[in-house]
Amino acid sequence: MPPIFSLFGLIGILVFVILFLYFIPVQLWITAIASRVRVSLASLVGMRLRKIPPSLIVNGLINAQKAGLQINTSDLETHYLAGGNVTRVVNAMIAADKAGIPLPFNRATAIDLAGRNVLDAVQTSVYPKVIDCPKEGKIAAVAKDGIQLQARALVTVRANIERLVGGATEETIIARVGEGIVSAIGSANTYAVVLENPDNISKIVLSRGLDSGTAFEILSIDIADVDVGKNIGAFLQADQAEADLKVAQAKAETRRAMAVAAEQEMKAKVQEMRAKVVEAEAQVPLAISKAFENGQLGVFDYYNIKNIESDTSMRDSIAGEADTDGPEES
Numbered sequence: 075m076p077p078i079f080s081l082f083g084l085i086g087i088l089v090f091v092i093l094f095l096y097f098i099p100v101q102l103w104i105t106a107i108a109s110r111v112r113v114s115l116a117s118l119v120g121m122r123l124r125k126i127p128p129s130l131i132v133n134g135l136i137n138a139q140k141a142g143l144q145i146n147t148s149d150l151e152t153h154y155l156a157g158g159n160v161t162r163v164v165n166a167m168i169a170a171d172k173a174g175i176p177l178p179f180n181r182a183t184a185i186d187l188a189g190r191n192v193l194d195a196v197q198t199s200v201y202p203k204v205i206d207c208p209k210e211g212k213i214a215a216v217a218k219d220g221i222q223l224q225a226r227a228l229v230t231v232r233a234n235i236e237r238l239v240g241g242a243t244e245e246t247i248i249a250r251v252g253e254g255i256v257s258a259i260g261s262a263n264t265y266a267v268v269l270e271n272p273d274n275i276s277k278i279v280l281s282r283g284l285d286s287g288t289a290f291e292i293l294s295i296d297i298a299d300v301d302v303g304k305n306i307g308a309f310l311q312a313d314q315a316e317a318d319l320k321v322a323q324a325k326a327e328t329r330r331a332m333a334v335a336a337e338q339e340m341k342a343k344v345q346e347m348r349a350k351v352v353e354a355e356a357q358v359p360l361a362i363s364k365a366f367e368n369g370q371l372g373v374f375d376y377y378n379i380k381n382i383e384s385d386t387s388m389r390d391s392i393a394g395e396a397d398t399d400g401p402e403e404s
Contacts, residue, residue, distance in 0.1 A: 102128055102132050105132065105136075106132050106135070106136065109136045109139065109140070110139065111132065111139050113132060113135065117147055121151065124155070126155070130154065130160055130161065131147060131154070133161075134160050134161060134164045135147060135150065137164050138164050138167070141168040141171060142171070143167055145167075145179060149179060149183075150164075153183045153186070153187075156183075158187050159186055162186060162191070162192060162193050163179075163182045163183055163186050165193050166182055166186075166196045167182050169197065169200070170199075170235070173196070173199070173200045175196065175199055175200070176235075177196065177235060181235070181239075185238050188239050190239070190289075192238075195233040195289075196235070198231075198232060199232055199234075202230050202231060202293055203230070204229065204230050205228070205229045205244055206226070206228065206229075207226070207227040207228070207251045207255075207295075208248060209248065212224040212225060212226045212299070213225050213226065213227070213252050213255050213256060214256075215256040215259035216260060216306045216307075217259055217263070217264055217265040218260070218263050218264070219263065219264045219265060220305060220306050220308065220310070221302060221305055221306070221307070222302070223259050223265055223268055223269075223300055223302060223303060224301045224302075224303050225255055225272075225297055225299065225300045226298050226299045227255060227279075227298060228295075228296045229247060229248075229292060229295050229296075230294045230296075231285070231290040231291065231292055231293065232290065232291045232293055233290055234288075234290060234291050237287075237288065241287065241288050241289030241290070242287055242289060243289065244290070246287075247284065247285065247290055247292070250284040251279060251284060254278065254279035254282055255275055258274070258275040258279055259275065265302060269300060269302070272297040272300050273297070275297055276295045276296060276297055279295050280292065362379075
C-alpha cells in the first residue's frame with residue numbers, strides 16, 4: 075500500500091475518533107456511572123444533537139444525587155432549553171434542602187425563569203438581609219408642632235419563597251416603610267415625643283403589615299438616626315403673615331382709591347353747583363332790567379338791593395378775617 079493512502083487512513087481514523095468522543099462523551103459517561111447517576115450514551119448523544127452541554131446536565135444530576143434530591147435528566151434539559159440557569163436552580167434546591175426550606179423543582183424553575191435569582195432568594199431566606207430606608211439621604215416628616223424631623227431606618231427582611239413569583243420587590247418595601255415613618259411622625263403631638271421614644275415609630279410601622287403582597291417578610295424596623303430639621307410651622311406662619319399683609323395693603327389701597335374717587339366726585343358736584351350759581355347770578359341783571367322796563371322796580375328799590383349786597387359783602391369779609399386771625403387773647 076502506498077504511503078499516501080496510509081496517511082489518509084490515519085487522518086480518517088483520527089477524525090472519526092474525535093467525532094466519536096465529541097458526540098459520545100465516554101469520559102463523562104464513566105464519571106456519571108462512578109457517581110451512581112444513570113445516564114445512557116444515547117441520552118448524551120441526544121444532548122449534543124439538541125445543543126445542550128452534557129457536562130452541565132450531568133454535573134447537575136451528580137450534585138443533586140449527592141444531596142439526596144430526586145431530579146431527572148429530562149427536567150434539567152427542559153429548563154435549559156427554556157432559557158433557565160440549571161446550575162443555579164440545583165444549587166438553590168440543595169441550599170433550601172439543607173436549611174429545611176420546602177422548594178420543589180417546579181417552583182425553583184419558575185422563580186429562575188421569572189428573572190429572579192433563586193439562589194440569592196434562598197440565601198436571603200436563610201440569612202436575612204438589611205435594607206437601608208431610604209437608600210440615600212433621610213426621610214423628612216413634620217410633627218404636629220411644626221418641627222421637621224429627618225429619619226433613617228434599617229429594615230431587616232427575609233425572602234418569602236412562596237411569594238417570590240409575582241411579589242413586589244425591595245423598592246416597594248422601602249416606599250411603604252418611608253410612608254409609614256412619615257405618617258407616624260406626623261401623628262406625634264411634638265417632635266420631642268419622637269426623639270424620646272423612636273422605637274414607637276418602629277412599632278407603629280411594623281404593625282401595619284407592610285410586607286403584604288411582597289416577596290419579603292419584614293422581621294424588624296429599626297430607626298437608625300433621627301435629626302431635627304427646620305421649623306416648618308414658623309415658616310408657614312411667616313408666609314401666612316406676609317400674605318395677610320399684602321391682602322391688607324391691597325384692601326387699604328382699594329379704600330384709598332375709593333376715597334379719592336369720592337372726593338373727585340364731590341369736587342365735580344361743587345363745580346357744577348358753582349356753575350349753576352354763576353349762571354343764576356348772570357340772570358339777575360337781566361331780571362332787574364326787565365323789572366325797570368315793566369315798572370315793577372323803582373330806583374329806591376334798586377338802591378335798597380345794592381345796600382343789602384354791600385352789607386352782606388361786608389359781613390362776609392369780617393367773618394373771613396375773624397376765622398383767619400383766630401380768637402383774641404383776653
